Amino acid sequence: MIIATTIEEVRAATVKARASGRTIGFIPTMGFLHEGHLSLIDVARENGADFIVVSIFVNPTQFGPNEDFARYPRNEARDMALLEGKLVDLLFLPPVEVMYPPGSQTTVSVGNVATPLEGERRPGHFDGVATVVLKLFNIVQPDLAVFGRKDAQQCAVIERMVRDLDVPVRLLFGDTAREHDGLALSSRNAYLSAEERRIAAPVLQRALRTGEEAIRNGARNVDEIESLMRKVAEETPGVEIDYLTVVDPETFLPPEDFRRDVLLAGAVRVGKTRLIDNVRVTPS
Numbered sequence: 658m659i660i661a662t663t664i665e666e667v668r669a670a671t672v673k674a675r676a677s678g679r680t681i682g683f684i685p686t687m688g689f690l691h692e693g694h695l696s697l698i699d700v701a702r703e704n705g706a707d708f709i710v711v712s713i714f715v716n717p718t719q720f721g722p723n724e725d726f727a728r729y730p731r732n733e734a735r736d737m738a739l740l741e742g743k744l745v746d747l748l749f750l751p752p753v754e755v756m757y758p759p760g761s762q763t764t765v766s767v768g769n770v771a772t773p774l775e776g777e778r779r780p781g782h783f784d785g786v787a788t789v790v791l792k793l794f795n796i797v798q799p800d801l802a803v804f805g806r807k808d809a810q811q812c813a814v815i816e817r818m819v820r821d822l823d824v825p826v827r828l829l830f831g832d833t834a835r836e837h838d839g840l841a842l843s844s845r846n847a848y849l850s851a852e853e854r855r856i857a858a859p860v861l862q863r864a865l866r867t868g869e870e871a872i873r874n875g876a877r878n879v880d881e882i883e884s885l886m887r888k889v890a891e892e893t894p895g896v897e898i899d900y901l902t903v904v905d906p907e908t909f910l911p912p913e914d915f916r917r918d919v920l921l922a923g924a925v926r927v928g929k930t931r932l933i934d935n936v937r938v939t940p941s
Contacts, residue, residue, distance in 0.1 A: 658737075658740060658741050658744075658745050658746065658747065658748055659746065659747045659748070660737070660747075660748050660750060661747060661748070661749050661750070662749075662750050662751060662752065662755065663751070663755060664751075664755060664796050667710070667747065667749050667796050667797060668796065668798075670746075670747050671708070671710065671747070671797060671798060671799075674708040674746070675798075679707050679708040680705050680706050680707050680708065680800045680801070681706065681708045681710060681797065681798070681799045681800050681801075682698075682701030682702065682704070682705075682706025682707075682708065682709050682710065682799060682800065682801050682802070682803065683701075683709075683710045683711075683712070683793070683794075683797050683799035683801070683802040683803070683826075684697045684698055684701060684709070684710070684711045684712075684802070684803050685711075685712045685714070685789075685790060685793050685802070685804075686711060686712065686713055686714075687713065687714065687715045687716065687729065687844065688713040688714075688715060688730075688731055688732070688733065688736050688844070689729075689730040689731060689732055689736065689844040689847065690713075690735075690736045690739050690740070690844075691834070691842045691843075691844065692834050692842060693805055693807065693831075693833065693834035693841075693842040693843075694711075694805075695739065695743055696831055696832075696834050697803040697804070697805060697831045698711070698743050698745065698803075700803045700829055700831045701801060701803050701829070704801060704827075704829055705800075705801070706800065706801055708746045708747070709743075709744075709745045709746050709747070710745075710746065710747045710748075710749060710797050710799065711740055711745050711747070711748055711749070712748075712749040712750075712751070712793055712797070713733070713736055713748065713749070713750055714749075714750075714751055714756060714789070714793075715729050715731065716756070716785060716786070716789040717753060717757075717785075718757070718764075718781075718784070718785030718788060718789065719781075719782050719783075719785030719786045719789065720782075720785070721779055721780065721781065721782065724779070725845075725848075729844070729845075730844050730845070730847045730848075733750070749793075749796070749797070756789065756792060763788070764784050764785075764787075764788045765784060765787040765788045765791050765818060765822075766784050766787070767783060767784075767787050767814045767817050767818050767821075768817065768821075769908065770810070770813050770814055770817050770907070770908060770909055771783035771784070771787070771810075771814050772909075773810075773904070773908075773909045773910060774810055774900060774902070774904070774909055774922060774924075775810050775811075775924070775933070776810070778899065778900075778924070783810075783811070783814050786811055786814060786815070787814055787815070787818050790815055790818070791818065791822070791824070794824055794826055799826055800826070800827060801826065801827040801828070801829055802826050802827070802828055802829070803828075803829045803830070803831055804828070804829075804830055804831070805830070805831050805832075805833060805834075806830050806831065806832055806833050806935070806937075807833040807841045807842075807843065807933070807934060807935070808933070809906065809920060809922060809935045809937075810909055810922070812828075812830050813906070813907060813909065815828065816828055833934070833935075835862070836859075838859040838862075839859055839862035839863070839866070840854075840858050840859050840861075840862060840932075841861075841862065841932070841933075841934045843932065843933075845930055845931070845932070846858070846930075846932075848928075848929060848930040849927060849928070849930050850928065853895065853927045853928050853930070856893065856894075856895070857893055857894070857895040857896050857927040857928075858927050858930075858932060860889065860890050860892075860893040860896050860925070861890070861896075861923050861925050861932055861933075861934050862934055862936075863889055864886040864887070864889040864890045864901055864923060865886065865901070865921045865922075865923055865934060865935065865936040866936065867885050867886055867889045868882045868883070868885060868886045868901070868903065868921045868936070868938075869921060869936050869938050871885050872915070872919070872921075872938050872940055873938070873940075873941055877915050877940075879903045879911055879912070882903050882921075883901055883902055883903060886901040886921070886923070887901050890923075890925060895927060895928065896925050896926070896927055897925060897926040897927075898923075898925050899923075899924035899925055899926060899931070900922070900923060900924050901921075901922075901923040901925075902921075902922055902923070903919055903920070903921055903922075904919065904920050904922055905919065905920070906918055906919065906920040906937060909922075915940040916940070917939075917940075918937055918938065918939050918940075919937075919938050919940065920935055920936070920937050920938070921935060921936045921937075921938060922934075922935040923935065
C-alpha cells in the first residue's frame, strides 16, 4: 500500500494507475475505521474499481466551534492495518496545511439541500464537507467514489455538487452497516459508555423502524408518523431528541405526498454523543 501525504504523491500514483488502464475507486474518510468504511471498499471493487484510494483526513472546516474536532477519535496505526488487510492501493494522509494552505479562502456552498436538518443545526457544516470533498476529487481524480448512506443528507449534498459543477466522477452509495441491535456503525459510537450503548443508543433505529412500519401500514400524515417515532424515543431515559422527521430524500423538506420514496431521518443525543441515522421507505 502506497502511503501519500502530499498532493504530488497522490497524483503521481493515480496517473500511473490510469495509464496502465486501471479504474480508480475512491473512499474519503475521517479515519477511526469500522466495518462500514471497509464495506465501501467492497462496493468500489464490485463496481469495477481495481485501484483503490482511501483518504483519512479529519476535516476541521466541517466542525463547528463547540463540536468535537479536538477529541474526534483517531487511531492511524489501526486504520493502516485495516486498509492493508483490504488490499488498498493508496492511502492519502494529508496534514491540514496540505489541504488548506495559508491564505486559502475558497469554499463551496451547495444550496437548498444543505439548509434543513443538519444544515440548520450545524451552520457551515456542509460548506466544509462540500469544499473538502471537491478538493479531494480534484486531487485523486477518481473514476468512481463511494459514500455511506448513514449520512444521507451528506450524500445528497455531494450528489448535488457533482451534478451542478459537472464533476467527472461516478457516485455510489453503500448501505448502512449496523450492529446486531440495529445501531448504525459510526466512529462516534466510541464515545458511548457501556450502559449508554446497551440501553439508549439502539432507540434511534427502533424509532425510525416504528415510523417505517406505520407508513407500510398506510399512515400518510407526517405529524402522526413523527409523533409515533418521538413516543418511542421518549420512552428511553437518557435520550434527548434533536429531530425525528419524515422528508423527501432529495430536498430534505417534508414530502409533498407519498407517491415515491420518503426518508425517515433522526438525530438524538445519548449523553454527550450525538447519533444520526435514517431509513428510506418505499410506500406500498
